[in-house]
Amino acid sequence: MQGSMSLFLRALLALALLTPMGCAQWSSLKISHDNPALLADRWAVAFTKGDLNGLIAVYDPDAILWGTSASSTRKGTRAIRDYYGLLLAGVPGARVVLRDTSARLYGETAVAAGTYVLHGSGGGGRQTATPVRFVMVCVKRAGAWVVAEHHLSLAGS
Amino acid sequence: MKPSLPRTRTLQARISGVFLLLIVSMQIAGYAVVRNAIDRNARHHGREELAVGERVLSQLLEEGVLRLTGAAERVADDYLLREALATRDHASMIGALRRHRERTGAEVAMLVGPRGQVLADATSATVRPAEWATRGIPTSTRGDPARGIEVVGEAAIQFVTIPIRSNPPGAWVVLGVRLDARLLSQLALLTSLEVSLGTRASESHWRVLDASGDVQLRSARPASGQGVASSALWEPVAATSEEWERLVVVLRRDPEPEVAVMLERTVARAAVPFDGLQDTLLVLTVVGLVLSAIGSVMIARRVTRPLRELVGAARRIEHGDYGHSAIVPRGDEVGELAAAFDHMRDAIAARERRISDLAYADALTGLPNRALFMDRLEQAVSMAQRTHGRLAVLTIDLDRFKNVNDTLGHPVGDLLLREVAARLRRALERRTDTVARLGGDEFAVLLPMQALDGAQLAARKIADVLSESLTIEGYLIDLGASTGIAVYPEHGEDSDNLMRRADIAMYAAKRAGTGHEAYDARQDQSSSGRLSLLGELRQALEQDQLSLVYQPQLALSGAPERAAEVLLRWNHPKRGLITPDKFVPFAERTGYIKVLTRWVLDGAFRQCADWHDRGLQIGISVNVSARDLHTANFLQSVTDLLQRHTLDATRICLEVTESAVMEDPALALGVLQRLHEIGFRLAIDDFGTGYSSLAYLKRLPVDELKIDKSFVRGLVGDRDDAAIVRATIDLAHDMGLSVTAEGVEDEAVLNALRRLGCDRAQGYFISPPLKSDELEEWFMNARSSRRVAVRLL
Numbered sequence: 001m002q003g004s005m006s007l008f009l010r011a012l013l014a015l016a017l018l019t020p021m022g023c024a025q026w027s028s029l030k031i032s033h034d035n036p037a038l039l040a041d042r043w044a045v046a047f048t049k050g051d052l053n054g055l056i057a058v059y060d061p062d063a064i065l066w067g068t069s070a071s072s073t074r075k076g077t078r079a080i081r082d083y084y085g086l087l088l089a090g091v092p093g094a095r096v097v098l099r100d101t102s103a104r105l106y107g108e109t110a111v112a113a114g115t116y117v118l119h120g121s122g123g124g125g126r127q128t129a130t131p132v133r134f135v136m137v138c139v140k141r142a143g144a145w146v147v148a149e150h151h152l153s154l155a156g157s
Numbered sequence: 158m159k160p161s162l163p164r165t166r167t168l169q170a171r172i173s174g175v176f177l178l179l180i181v182s183m184q185i186a187g188y189a190v191v192r193n194a195i196d197r198n199a200r201h202h203g204r205e206e207l208a209v210g211e212r213v214l215s216q217l218l219e220e221g222v223l224r225l226t227g228a229a230e231r232v233a234d235d236y237l238l239r240e241a242l243a244t245r246d247h248a249s250m251i252g253a254l255r256r257h258r259e260r261t262g263a264e265v266a267m268l269v270g271p272r273g274q275v276l277a278d279a280t281s282a283t284v285r286p287a288e289w290a291t292r293g294i295p296t297s298t299r300g301d302p303a304r305g306i307e308v309v310g311e312a313a314i315q316f317v318t319i320p321i322r323s324n325p326p327g328a329w330v331v332l333g334v335r336l337d338a339r340l341l342s343q344l345a346l347l348t349s350l351e352v353s354l355g356t357r358a359s360e361s362h363w364r365v366l367d368a369s370g371d372v373q374l375r376s377a378r379p380a381s382g383q384g385v386a387s388s389a390l391w392e393p394v395a396a397t398s399e400e401w402e403r404l405v406v407v408l409r410r411d412p413e414p415e416v417a418v419m420l421e422r423t424v425a426r427a428a429v430p431f432d433g434l435q436d437t438l439l440v441l442t443v444v445g446l447v448l449s450a451i452g453s454v455m456i457a458r459r460v461t462r463p464l465r466e467l468v469g470a471a472r473r474i475e476h477g478d479y480g481h482s483a484i485v486p487r488g489d490e491v492g493e494l495a496a497a498f499d500h501m502r503d504a505i506a507a508r509e510r511r512i513s514d515l516a517y518a519d520a521l522t523g524l525p526n527r528a529l530f531m532d533r534l535e536q537a538v539s540m541a542q543r544t545h546g547r548l549a550v551l552t553i554d555l556d557r558f559k560n561v562n563d564t565l566g567h568p569v570g571d572l573l574l575r576e577v578a579a580r581l582r583r584a585l586e587r588r589t590d591t592v593a594r595l596g597g598d599e600f601a602v603l604l605p606m607q608a609l610d611g612a613q614l615a616a617r618k619i620a621d622v623l624s625e626s627l628t629i630e631g632y633l634i635d636l637g638a639s640t641g642i643a644v645y646p647e648h649g650e651d652s653d654n655l656m657r658r659a660d661i662a663m664y665a666a667k668r669a670g671t672g673h674e675a676y677d678a679r680q681d682q683s684s685s686g687r688l689s690l691l692g693e694l695r696q697a698l699e700q701d702q703l704s705l706v707y708q709p710q711l712a713l714s715g716a717p718e719r720a721a722e723v724l725l726r727w728n729h730p731k732r733g734l735i736t737p738d739k740f741v742p743f744a745e746r747t748g749y750i751k752v753l754t755r756w757v758l759d760g761a762f763r764q765c766a767d768w769h770d771r772g773l774q775i776g777i778s779v780n781v782s783a784r785d786l787h788t789a790n791f792l793q794s795v796t797d798l799l800q801r802h803t804l805d806a807t808r809i810c811l812e813v814t815e816s817a818v819m820e821d822p823a824l825a826l827g828v829l830q831r832l833h834e835i836g837f838r839l840a841i842d843d844f845g846t847g848y849s850s851l852a853y854l855k856r857l858p859v860d861e862l863k864i865d866k867s868f869v870r871g872l873v874g875d876r877d878d879a880a881i882v883r884a885t886i887d888l889a890h891d892m893g894l895s896v897t898a899e900g901v902e903d904e905a906v907l908n909a910l911r912r913l914g915c916d917r918a919q920g921y922f923i924s925p926p927l928k929s930d931e932l933e934e935w936f937m938n939a940r941s942s943r944r945v946a947v948r949l950l
Contacts, residue, residue: 069237071248083244090243090323091236122234123322130236154237 036110036138036145037103043136043147044096044116050088056081060139060146068118068132068152095119099131103138110145112136115155131155169454169461176453184442184449191438199428200402207404210348210420214406217344221315221334226302228261229319229332239321242268242328247277254279258332265314265333268321276328284312284335306336306409306416308356313366313408313416336408338367341418345369353419363417400424463491467498479506519594521571522578530593530601534652537605541645548645549612551602552659553581553619554667556637558598565632572629573636574598580622585615601659609644609675616640616673639666640673648676693729694740694749698756702728705760706926707777709935710897710919713911719936720776720810722919723761724926725753741782750784751791758798764929765809766802773933778810780842786813786828787821796835806836812863814842818854826857833858840897844885855892862889866900866920873905886913 039058046054056077059065065074067083074083088094101114118130137149164170232238235257241249250268254277258266264284268276302319316333341352355363401423409416428435473481482499486492517529525533537548555577562570574594581592581600591603602619604612623638641663649655658676666674674680697703707721727735744750758779765777785791799806811832818825818841829839840861841854854862864885871878882898889896898910901920910918927935 067240067244067246069241069246069249069253070244071241071246071252086244087240091239092323094236118236120236120239121322123230123320126230126234128234128236 035103036105036136037101037112039136039138039145039147040098040101040112040114040134044098047088048095050092052081052084052088055084058147059150060141060148063147064149066151066153068154091120093121108140110138112138167461168464169457172457172460173450173453176456177450180449180453181446184445188438188442192435195428195431195435196424199431200424202430203402203422203424203426206348206350206422207402207420210344210350210352211404211406213347214344214418214420217340218315218408221340222304222317224261225263225315225317225332225334226304226319228257228263229302229317229330232257232266232330232332233319233321238268239323242276242321243323250277251279261332262334263332264312264335265316265331267331269318269329269331271327284309284314307333308414308416311366312337313354313356336367338369341367341369344418348420351421353421354416355419356414356416358414363419460491463487463495467495470498470502474502474505479503522575522594524578524600525591525593527593527595530591530595530603531652531656533591534603534655537603538645538650538652538655540605542650546606547608549604549607549609549615550643550655550659551604551612551616551619552595552641552656552663553600553602553638554663555598555623556639556667558636561634561636565630569630569632573627573634576627576629577623577636581619584618584622601656609642609647612642612644613673613675616642620672638672639663641666642673642675644675694744694753697727697729698752702730703756704728705757705764706928707932708919708926709924709932709939710917711907711923712917714916718776719774720778720917721932723757723777723779725757726926745782745784750782751788754779754782754785755794755798758795762798762802762804762809766804768933769804769808773936775932775936776808776810778812778838778840780812780814783814786825792828792831795832795837799835807838810838810840810861812840812842815844818857829858859894861895861897863897863899864915869898869900869906869910869920870902872909879909882910883913886915890914
């Protein structure tokens with residue numbers, strides 16, 4: 001069962017990767033909520049759109065977030081909301097482009113990891129690109145995958 | 158010979174000195190000009206170095222700003238920092254800032270808020286002061302980087318601020334680097350200047366923050382020129398023994414404290430490139446001075462060498478050496494001078510010969526003159542004294558020569574003297590004998606190595622040659638001579654005595670008519686007495702040895718008049734009383750009679766004026782010498798004396814001898830006329846001893862005749878004398894003249910004169926000469942009127 005399922009998911013993922021459209025188009029795709037790797041896509045889309053609710057929806061109510069430069073974790077929906085609220089307001093126009101994402105499923109738990117580039121605008125109109133790596137520990141709640149722990153850090157650091 | 162000049166006063170030394178002075182002055186002036194130019198150039202060069210240093214400093218600071226700006230931009234663009242800022246993650250902000258600070262090498266890395274508050278500070282602890290947060294950081298709201306310099310503690314920080322893009326904006330990145338020794342050393346390395354970094358508050362002293370090398374900020378004076386636009390201020394520094402120039406580049410002026418970089422250099426260092434040139438210049442100057450000194454000495458020697466030769470020639474001439482030529486073979490002015498000097502030498506030699514001839518030769522006869530004769534005589538005496546030899550001196554006086562001159566004229570007299578000279582030369586054959594003309598008709602002969610016999614033989618030869626008749630200008634003249642002989646050592650042991658005694662012998666020969674006489678001591682007594690009397694006469698006047706005495710004159714006609722003749726007396730301290738006949742003739746011969754006459758007139762006039770002032774009407778008269786009549790200023794002298802004593806000339810009778818009038822009648826007539834016009838009474842003295850006729854005397858403005866005592870004394874016993882006196886009195890009366898008889902020595906004569914109608918008489922029988930007070934008493938006692946006449950003789 002798990003093996004056939006895995007093949008199926010792989011097939012979907014391959015289809016998605018082969019799709020010429022980027023992450024921005026993921027929301028329009030009919031992708032199954034059972035794929036934990038899609039959480040990264042959902043997160044990237046919500047971040048790029050500045051959709052705070054969309055971002056919060058990705059996380060488990062007890063989720064723990066390690067921000068990219070954060071010196072401590074944010075735990076729980078409220079803390080995570082605060083974090084993203086400040087971030088989206090403080091760093092407007094940031095755009096996440098996933099570079100690679102992979103997910104491994106361990107029963108009701110899955111681990112998704114990958115990298116993305118955070119594009120944005122600096123002072124004087126300068127364009128910035130910050131490579132970031134991430135790891136998402138996903139758990140299934142009520143049949144849907146949510147992020148239980150999210151760790152972000154600079155890819156080069 | 159004059160001593161040689163000190164070397165410092167020689168022309169050579171002066172020329173050398175002037176040359177050296179000029180050259181030294183020029184060299185010093187040239188050295189000073191070049192040195193000054195070098196100094197100015199060095200200063201200019203140094204200032205250029207400082208200006209270059211300022212530009213390099215600006216460039217370094219600008220590069221620093223650019224580096225900081227780039228780094229700050231990267232910090233501002235850092236997502237992590239922006240995320241940390243956005244999420245208020247202070248620790249992450251610090252971490253990000255520290256990471257950037259360490260990467261860029263900056264000392265200051267901060268995030269500040271819109272009010273300047275520090276949001277995050279990762280500044281190095283070495284420059285983080287407590288007051289850092291209290292001051293605002295200049296920021297730009299337009300997104301451009303702001304820059305500035307801030308003093309933090311003991312450090313000056315160059316910083317930039319750049320805003321972080323956020324929404325809403327409200328944070329700036331601050332990055333700063335310390336302006337430390339590295340920058341200053343880099344600047345010093347690039348510019349070779351001493352560099353200091355200083356700060357000060359307001360006008361206070363600069364405080365050194367950092368410096369290249371060991372240089373400390375000198376001269377804490379505030380920079381002058383705070384108000385100028387330029388941030389660079391020139392400020393000379395002289396706080397140390399070394400002269401410095403400083404360029405103060407103000408990096409921060411407002412707000413305080415000021416921050417400045419001091420670029421400094423020593424003036425000496427700026428002149429270092431010219432040291433070689435200065436050394437070369439100094440060497441050239443010294444070499445030039447040495448060469449100039451040598452050259453000037455050589456030139457001076459070349460110029461003065463012919464002058465020294467001329468000096469030598471002049472000194473030879475000074476010593477009478479005219480034989481050396483001073484010709485200097487040169488074609489320039491010195492050569493001309495030498496030639497002129499030679500001509501001058503020849504002319505001096507010729508003139509000296511001429512002067513010598515004139516000094517020692519008689520121009521008329523060519524014989525040695527008195528000076529040369531005396532010189533030779535003295536030499537001969539010296540020789541005789543050394544060799545115990547003998548010599549003889551002959552003095553010769555021509556007889557009747559005056560008659561020749563008077564009758565035939567001086568030209569004939571001169572020819573006669575020449576002929577006499579020629580005959581004397583012929584008479585004396587020895588070359589050692591000297592024949593000289595002493596003056597007038599006096600000649601002298603010196604016979605060395607001759608005794609009295611030889612001298613007498615020579616005198617006879619002289620007499621023989623002169624006794625021969627001479628024919629001159631067609632006149633046959635018989636001439637004689639009188640010769641006196643004096644022999645050394647019998648008659649004198651020196652030249653003066655020999656000459657004087659030869660003269661005495663000559664006069665003795667003339668008196669005796671013997672032709673020649675050798676000296677005899679008996680001849681000398683009267684002669685020497687007369688000569689010494691004449692010599693002492695001057696002293697007598699000065700020492701009041703002369704005096705006037707008055708001999709009253711008795712009026713025989715009964716007219717009430719008082720008159721007296723004053724006689725001159727010489728009370729010699731050794732010889733006793735000397736009568737005028739002993740010295741007046743000599744005074745007349747020497748011309749001293751003028752002084753004597755004036756002295757007598759002055760005394761007589763004073764006495765007469767004194768009598769008149771005291772109411773005594775006593776007339777006086779003065780006997781005037783024949784020489785006085787020939788004196789040019791005699792009239793003026795007499796007139797002056799009248800005015801001096803305020804005396805009426807009519808009280809004075811001037812007596813002139815008959816011979817004086819007849820010597821030059823025309824002159825005598827003129828003088829007597831003038832005296833008569835002035836008011837003087839005039840009398841002919843010693844009448845009867847001359848050859849004048851009464852007819853001639855009638856032409857003269859005389860008032861009185863005085864009959865000579867030689868006739869008066871014979872009046873009683875000699876019929877001829879009586880006839881002469883009688884005739885004279887009668888003729889005088891016929892001519893309107895009064896008559897005075899002199900020499901009345903007895904009563905018979907006096908009575909005879911009274912019978913003959915003589916007007917006045919005087920003589921010892923009447924009264925001897927009296928002193929002035931005695932005369933006054935005599936007149937008071939006498940009942941008859943008298944008149945006083947003054948006589949010199």
